[in-house]
Amino acid sequence: MAKTANRQPQQLQLSLEGIAILTGLSPEARERLQKRCTWRRCRPGDPIVSYLDASDDVFFIVEGEVRVTIYSVAGRAVSFRSLGPGEVFGEYPAIDGGPRSASVEAARSSLIASIPAAAFQELLQTEPKVAQALLPQLVTKIRALTTRVYEFSTLAVNNRIQAELLRLASLGTRQGKAAQIVPAPTHVEIASRVSTHREAVTRELNRLSRIGIIERKRGALLVKDVDRLAEMVHEATGE
Structure with missing residues (x-):
């Protein structure tokens, strides 16, 4: 030990x-x-x-x-x-x-x-x-x-990243449609959780930022629309 x-x-x-x-x-x-x-x-x-x-x-x-x-x-x-x-x-x-x-x-x-x-x-x-x-x-x-x-076993890398962000958001501080994840997880940490590499996480987080789903803010990760992120995960999993 x-x-x-x-x-x-x-x-x-x-x-x-x-x-x-x-x-x-x-x-x-x-x-x-x-x-x-x-x-x-x-x-x-x-x-x-x-x-x-x-x-x-x-x-x-x-x-x-x-x-x-x-x-x-x-x-x-x-x-x-x-x-x-x-x-x-x-x-x-x-x-x-x-x-x-x-x-x-x-x-x-x-x-x-x-x-x-x-x-x-x-x-x-x-x-x-x-x-x-x-x-x-x-x-x-x-x-x-x-x-x-x-x-x-079933989801593409980008969908696994979305599902992990949704899990983290569910544990964060909720404010209306938004949820704040504190401290913001590093790209390496997310990659280790979803069995991928840091570059794939960076690409997906940048894409989610461009379409207004997430935003980095003062050491925190703000999921601006949890419901929309949940819909994306639902579309991928059918659940």
């Missing part, structure tokens, strides 16, 4: 209160769990877990953002998703005993709490509300991966 600084962060409230799957815990149970956690502050780019390693800790994102990626032998990054505050990762090996399904690294300065697989399994057994909260999250991940497999 990749090493990052694991000293107890100073002058920070080490709380799991914002973790979505733990909202059903009593304050006393949450405090007990917090005391069992290892806490670490990760800098942007710090590795947290590595693809196929045998570690089995489960991680809670208290602050910041992490990126889930697999690197090819040639070093090409294939990004699956980004995760933010309140989310959990690393639960697959704790559930099935298998190796890591992807690498995870910090995308921004992040505060991460972790517990061993045995402690996570005990939590699921003794706190049914946590297990009930985890199940919908696992289903959501499966649905998202199914959609991406479908897109990779």
Whole structure:
């Protein structure tokens, strides 16, 4: 397992209160769990877990953002998703005993709490509300991966880029027909998400800008007409 600084962060409230799957815990149970956690502050780019390693800790994102990626032998990054505050990762090996399904690294300065697989399994057994909260999250991940497999198998590159922008817009701040994606993803990041190269992303984003769908604005990417972008994706997918 990749090493990052694991000293107890100073002058920070080490709380799991914002973790979505733990909202059903009593304050006393949450405090007990917090005391069992290892806490670490990760800098942007710090590795947290590595693809196929045998570690089995489960991680809670208290602050910041992490990126889930697999690197090819040639070093090409294939990004699956980004995760933010309140989310959990690393639960697959704790559930099935298998190796890591992807690498995870910090995308921004992040505060991460972790517990061993045995402690996570005990939590699921003794706190049914946590297990009930985890199940919908696992289903959501499966649905998202199914959609991406479908897109990779059937859509042209420009349509995959459009679909990724629509996903990002759905997570952004909505203002009428527009949505703001902050921070703006780089062309390389989008390319790694849709299995293409940076030049193809640049061409499509320039085209979408010319026809008034998107606009770069002060470090953000503004999708000026989310409904129109959705129609373009619908035409390509039939969904």
